[in-house]
Amino acid sequence: MITKNIKNRTWLLIAVFSCIAVSIMNSCAETQKVASKSGAQLWAENCQRCHNTPSPSAFSHEQWVTIGMHMQTRAMITNKERDKIVAFLSQ
């Protein structure tokens, strides 16, 4: 009985989390204010959430693309934010 309750609770947790995630993903849209942000602004705002803002000269373009993907798995930035930040750092 206890095991059954535990399993029910686990499935309930997955279901609730999935519902929230799907509903939010379906309703997502950014405002003009957010959409118009430059790569430099996003670089300043997002990188410093965890660490110092990196120097653009630290890596090459291809390396920044790789690091951008790595950072996306950590800081959960959006795709648009990642692309703009990488473009800014690659200049």
Next chain:
Amino acid sequence: MKSSTTLIKCLAFSISLLLIANITKAQKATVDSALIDRISALEQQVADQKPGESHFMVVGLATFGFVRSKTIFTPVGGGSQMDKKNSLADADHYEVSPMLLWRHGSNFLIEFEPSFNGTSIGVNWGNISYFAAPGLIIHAGYFVLPFGMYNKRMAAGWIDKLATDPKGIQLSGSDFGIGVSGGVPLGNMKLNYDLSLTNGMQLLSDGELQAAGVTDNNTGKTVTGRLGLLPFSNSSLEIGLSALSGDVGDAGSKFNTAHSTMYSADLSFVKNFNPFLINIKGQYNWVNVNQQTYSKLTDSTAYSFDNKSKASFAQISVRPVSVDNPILKNLELAYRYSSYNTPNNSIWGQNFHENDIGLDYWLSWRTVLKCTYARAHSLSTANVSAGGTGGVTDTNNLYLQFSIQF
């Protein structure tokens, strides 16, 4: 006679013009040929350096330090014992971790980070991610569980503002499994999610949970998830909620029905208040294991306790990033309070509190020298009759630490 001279002059002039034209043509042909050869060589060079779809790079970090430590243990009934040590490359705070990032196109990424901590070589994570769609990353392998904020974002030496990790907060660790994650815009706000299905932790014979180095010990799987909300458009504030649920007992053992549920709330606030950059971080973990019967170390008789633990930290750091003085702008002052309470009446029960204060000097954006003073107090709430140790432990540590990211 005059007309003959004029004719000769005209002929000579014409011949000269022809000669000049031929020489110019020849030179032009030579230049064109050299240019074409050069262009061909450059084209070949570019073709040779074509980046292709696979990109491999090595980054990583190294942390090295010194600790001067004084520990006073006062057992029940008095009679203090003092232990002092000065240690270079202290095992708790030394780390060399190269990180291998291998990208294939723009959809696949392999991340692998082995780590040497002074005594052994381990793996922090090794997983593959597929960037399936905007806001959807599917990952599989051995990865950091999405529980709280500290483990995934703050634990690296060059990121952590203090020389130590807050004790008790890193329990969930890394595990084998699959997961989905992503960040999506939400008007002026942002939301991120991270959900994983993994093998799960192991309940040890004394009731402690072990996350590291666990082979799959039962048929149940552990679900872990975190939702993060960034309510402001400048991403300065993030609030996260996490939960974990899974079986933790070894199959066929007396812990067959053991199950753990964990919850966490975390917060991050980073904003410029000219000339200061203020950075606030915090996390609170609740860990629960359902009722189980354990064996006393002393006589192997059965006993039980309410297996609930809490761990938390709150941290603030201030850096005058916008002042003109080049030395002052690279200094950062940090303070952290951390605590954890493990179950009363277990053999590992204690109430632990630690205050850390540190001054950092940033040599570059990814290189830091840290000086941290840590003062900790721990009161044992252990079951002495079951084999636990009663008493009070006070620790004073001074750390000097260098950390760099490559």
